[in-house]
Amino acid sequence: MKLLLFVSLLAAAYAHGDCGGDCLKACRSCTCDLPNDGPSTDDGESPFQIGNKYSGDCKQLICKDHNASLIVDGKIYDRLVCFQGAWHFGYPEFLEEASSAMCLNPGNRTCPDDAEMRYEDDFKCMCKPDFEDMSDVFPDAPEDILPLCTNCGKKKLRITFLIDNSGSMASVIHEIKHFIGQLVKFLKVSETGNNIAVVSSAFSYDVLINWGEQSHDESAIHDAVDSIDADGQSYLATGLEAVKAALVQPTDENTQHKLVVFTDGSIKCGPEALKSLARAANNLEHLKVETFVVATNSRYTTRLHAIANGVEDNVFSISSEEDDEMENLKVAAKLQRRICA
Structure with a gap:
């Protein structure tokens, strides 16, 4: 039956595809009454028009206002199709007769990509x-x-948190921990899904959680992060190399690795230190590890971009002010979209 309906609709489209002028008068297939259960245009006219971007195509009903949405039986559709004397919605093989329709403008409302x-x-x-x-x-x-x-619950990723806990992070480490708590909720850890490892890095590094049972235990992840104190000088390149050696190698082509580095960008300076940082980041990229950076300021943009291997969209900034908690939640939402894309 569905196949017969589809074929009949195609035949009608070909038979009347060359219509011109007033479609309702010229095409026998377009004799449906125009519905309108919503407001008219400012000049009192119908908010609908027949046809679309193809000239002579008279079998579709769309909104005159290109910023408006076509609401059919309470749901948004691209167009209505005139078929067998009535307006229908859906794709040709699943057409349903429409009982109501209106054009409404959502205004400035926009939705995120997900x-x-x-x-x-x-x-x-x-x-x-x-x-x-x-x-x-x-x-x-x-x-x-x-x-x-979030669609992170449908993924199976190995996500490493590398937390810079050098002395310069002391004033913001609390906000970093709170942000990580928000992010972990989005990432949906589970035994058969996403796992999270935790590494701290200052003068030396410490692998607090590897890929064992704790990596899919949300409470264990929070406890590990909460145990981190900030002290000492930052040797972040050493931390990156530790992630490679302890958590990425040996590589497995069936495993996707993501790395999130939390830092203020203040590292041991000097040309050699910066080269070591870039080299360590590149080594991870060569192993197909995608790196993201969560920065507590934007003073060290070049270093932050180097850690993210030049991918600016993978560098995020959060605020250390308590009043900006909801702004940081927005950042966490954006970051998890990138991680689980």
């Missing part, structure tokens, strides 16, 4: 089908950043 606009008595952003809505996990999140969506 959400889509839907209409339920009003326009609302909702997570796409493959994404989980995390909004209930963050009850204090402001309306303008909702929904908070």
